[in-house]
Amino acid sequence: MMMKTILLTSLTLMGLQLSLGQTAPSVVLANQESHAQNLPTYLVYRHFLGWVNALDKQATAAGMTDSARFAQPFAHAGFASSDLDFLRKEATALDTDLQKQDTKANDIITAFRERAKKAAQANQALPAAPAEIHELQAERTAIIVQHMLNLQTHLAPEKRAQLDSYLKREFAPHISLKPLVHPSSGAITQTSTPTFTAGQQ
Secondary structure, eight states, X not given: OHHHHHHHHHHHHHHHHHHHSOOOOOOOSSOOOOSOTTSOHHHHHHHHHHHHHHHHHHHHHXXXXXXXXXXXXXXXXXOOHHHHHHHHHHHHHHHHHHHHHHHHHHHHHXXXXXXHHHHHHTTOOOOOOOTHHHHHHHHHHHHHHHHHHHHHHHSOHHHHHHHHHHIIXXXXXXXXXXXXXXXXXXXXXXXXXXXXXXXXX
């Protein structure tokens, strides 16, 4: 019974870990429609910035010298060159901030699992699930919202409206509600809009 409780608790924490974990957007080479139109705006921006960061990294790895080449898949979203520079920086900053949160979450979960293991071996009651996990989740959401606001504030009103229209019309429909399946390396293309998993931040 004790081991079963540990397993259930660990699975719960694994779920929390996944909700906190970095999701380089799950990319599927199919333009699959989804029912993600009612997603919170900050989650749509989170996945868009994650896609931007992945495209930028891929362009850099491919040795592309055109600094705007990474933006080719969303060229009709209406970004000017100066906007693209800011967009790239914001996407990179969000990725860095989320990775820091992930490290904190992983440390907390690892420590909890060790305490739970020792408690089980000593036939003692399991420790309570760490409250810090929920605090980190709230902090993670706040980080995403802040980067969304940074981008929105930088853009001129008409540019922001154009981006929001693009995200609603062409990007959000590709955010999938299915469980995340990590793609193989090189799965991101420069020519198709990917499908993203919305169940994670």
